[in-house]
Amino acid sequence: MIQVDHLTVSYGDKVALDHVSLTIPLDGVTALVGPSGCGKTTLLRVLGGLLTPDQGRVTGLEPDSTAFLFQENRLLPWRTVWQHLTDVAPRHTATPPETWLKLVELEGEEKAYPAALSGGMARRLALARCLALERGVLLLDEPFTGVDPQRAQRMLQRLKELGKPVILVAHEPHLAQSCDRVMEL
């Protein structure tokens, strides 16, 4: 269980999270939903250890055990699809990069550079890179932006089959409904 207690985060005068408390089970896929600007990304960044809250605390989650998918793709224009995965994979991993390419349906694009990928393909590569980190908990900020709905459903199903706890920010209602639980902020 991840326990979030009275979390408060501000950016200057703007309060992004105001004494938010919630409990997130560490199994299955949890969707964080809510209107734009309600603090979903901020909460995810705090969970991932990328942001220190002004007040409150998070227990039950080690930031080192999380793999974070940023809202932006943050790909390296000078690295190929394949290199993006091998760059982050653990040294003695038993999982070949093909596994992640298959999961996000990017087989055959190994030698492509990000500039040659469409928006949806680039998003899928960012997700594959996040998976290739092989960390215990996946924190995914809008993982299916630009991905067509059918493919997004298939990918979500495969994510569930991985058996890892996933917390994702979702804007698409149909995808949120396909998750194991939905938490509204």
Added chain:
Amino acid sequence: MTASTMCPNWSKKLLRIAIPLAVWLGVWQLASFWVGRELLLPSPYAVAQCLGQLSCTPEFWLSAGYTLLRVVSGLVGGVVLGTVLAFLTRFCIWADWVFSPAIRVLRATPVVSFILLVYLWVSRANIPGLIAGMMVLPVVWGSLTAGLKAVDGQLLEMARAYGFSSFKTLRLIYLPSLRPHFTGAILNGFGLAWKSGVAAEVLCPPKWAIGSSIQQARQALETPELFAWTLVIVALSLVLEGLLGLWLKPRGEGNA
């Protein structure tokens, strides 16, 4: 690409070189006619003749070779030191306080002042290389410092979140991000190194050097020879700049 499509490209490229060359040679020839004195403005033919004679002597090749060596060694030294200092001043506040003002002073000081000052402390043979390096260093430092400040913060955050080591962050993010800055700095620095290196050779003439030959030609009022050596400098500079440009040209398809 087929041979038929290549030919027009080649002829277009040739014309782009030949037309301006012919125009300026014509202007030079006319000006030489008008002046009417070889001592003041020799004709292109006289300069070409002089260049032909010079190139048959071993001294010509020795001078050109040594000048090239001095300029290139100064360029390499300036690039290496400028790169190291750029990283130091970016990531170490103490180094920034100590070195940044000194490099700015170096950038603002006229090259002639340095040549004459260094003449007091360093042997003549080493002055051109040292001066070339001193002129290149601030250019490389300035360009790389700007480049380091412009490295995408989101990529650096990604590197931290994904556990990249410092070396991996340098290799995968800093160096590729700095590539255009580095390329520009080297190309600009190369031109500066040539000009300042030859100027140092003219003012502090070492044994085998283009600058020394220019100085001798000036003293002997051999204007065609002065022009010939200047042409050698221009030709060497253009050829090497072209080669450097080819070497530094981005490879791979990831330049988005």
